[in-house]
Amino acid sequence: MNRSSLLIGAQMEDSTAAAAPYDVRYRYLAGGIRDAGVCSSSCSSACGAWWGCWQDMSQAPGQYVLSHLSGTAAAKWNGASRPQIAAITYYELLHGSKTSEGAAEVAAINDAPFLGRYLDDWRFLLQTIGSREALLHVEPDFWGFVRQVNSNPASVPAAVTAANPSDCAGQANTASGFAKCMIAMVRKYAPNAKVGLHASPWNYTVSGDGVATGAFMTALGAGDGDFLVTDPSDRDAGYYESIGQNRWWTDSSAAAYLAWSKAVTDAVGKPSVMWQIPLGNASQNNTASHWKDNRVDWLFSHLADVSQARVVALLFGAGDSNQTTPESDGGNLSAKTVSYQAAGGTSICR
Template sequence: MTDTTAAAAPFDARYLYLAGGVRPAGTCTSSCSSACGNWWGCWQDPAQAPGQYVLWHLNNTASATWQGASRPQIPVITYYEQLHSSGLGEGAAQLGALNDAAQLGRYLDDWRFLLQTIGSKTAILHVEPDLWGYVRQQNSNPSLVPTKVKSANATDCSTQEDSAAGFARCMIAMARKYAPNVKVGLHASPWTYTSSGDATSLGNFMKALGADQGDFIVTDPSDRDAGYYDSLGQNRWWTDTTAAQYLAWSKTLSETVGKPSIMWQIPLGNMSQNNTTNHWKDNRVDYLFANLPQVASAHIVALLFGAGEGQQTTPETDGGNLIARTKANWQAGGTPLCVAP
């Protein structure tokens, strides 16, 4: 969202995406140039030193206001770099890059640079949407997915096993080491949430991965507006039944892992839209705000709304719905969170 939108309602958190691939080998260590490509560390005036984009986000949220008074927001960062760094395409192909020590070493160096850029500041770090879902598709035991963690980063990962589980655990341990005031959590993909027993099965997988060593887990109910998916011939609408299933699934997942969850990248569409670009219909925003006690009961501690693709409804194109809903919830006193599992 824009700064103007962020100041239009009492939002508690604001997230940004880091994607596009990690820092090119041997370049961009102290300055930015065309050789840095699409690396997030130079998503700013190239005359500035690497990392200023993230520092801007940390400082911008810290200086947020509401109704003319200071009201800092929590900065959230979604780190989505493994896919683009691998260059191999989604799914099983990208997992092969985990077993390439040189490539994985560059990835973990980039993760360390992010953590060192944050330093002692406070932030929430959301680690790798989709990746762990593909690991689960390959093997429900993440210890059997080969990953050259030790040789990729002997400094930080030498005590971890050479597997996807060792990789995830090392990322969490690095966060504790280099950015002690962050909260960090892995992404739990809800691709089969309507299947019987999926929440428990996924929860056990996430624990084996090391998610219980983090502070939370993250789920995403959809990456596009339902109206947009209609235009592609796909039915992605929430019904009362599937919405209740998602909350029940979230609750069991949290209780299995032993951590609360964050619902992320929630589509912003609403039924007043006309199903055109940036104005697609969806019902998730209105459903969630109308059922906040059930959301809290499911151990969901944050709702992060955002368009997952450039054609989707945004906080600036939704007719003011998210702002109005957020203000109304705040004026009503909010909804108490349930005790985390």
């Protein structure tokens, strides 16, 4: 995206996006895909939870995404134009397949009628973006479940060519072919967008897992994309502590995460984006939407280490509705972002 400094962003409300010189603003697309022949030109109650009609029903399908793209492009800071990058997390396999996480979700990509609907939905998103710039984050968790099924994604069946012969005829009928098809569709329909697959850090403390994850992501086709995405935790540490789990970062575990991230990116040959980073901080009181965590403070105190790990963006957001958000964190993320940008940022390590 022609940026030379580590990017800072979040999933946030309009007021928060205007409260600091953020670089990126992301949104989730989840909840379900469009049924064939339904809601192709207008929205109605028949569209259900489909993201294409998350806006006023009087507007044409896709306006929710278009508003995100136009809003970020028109962003200001202190009264002056300062465009933000629009990022989109596409999380539809689980919801669209109406199955459970894990092996059942992976099996769904070998169902040609379902996969055809899914890739049609992906195409609609890409056509909506068109020539605009955007960051596209593809299916958090899913590729990790593929790896659990088989560490060789070329051995996991997927009905790719039957589902989308117009865009994917040259791809293998495997999980790798599926991933490569999704990336190739971005190049075709949204040529100025950047795309990245999600690399799950579930075993980042296990010796050698960074190299193994990198090998899996390479076999999957992640190198055809522009970046990788990782997520250090889906909930605040204070929340996990309330249910008897220790998920706090220490200097040692944080360093292990960055070492794991670098091993993955070195193997694939692409940088990474750290996404959905919990927003808790020491001033919170460990109640709903106000959980404690230390990742925000740790990361802003170790930005040179973050960059050395080939991380190019830090994107903060709540992984659940009752976690700390940029609106409930007492202004901590915005204040740190203001200070970070005023100091000139941290150079990306290329």
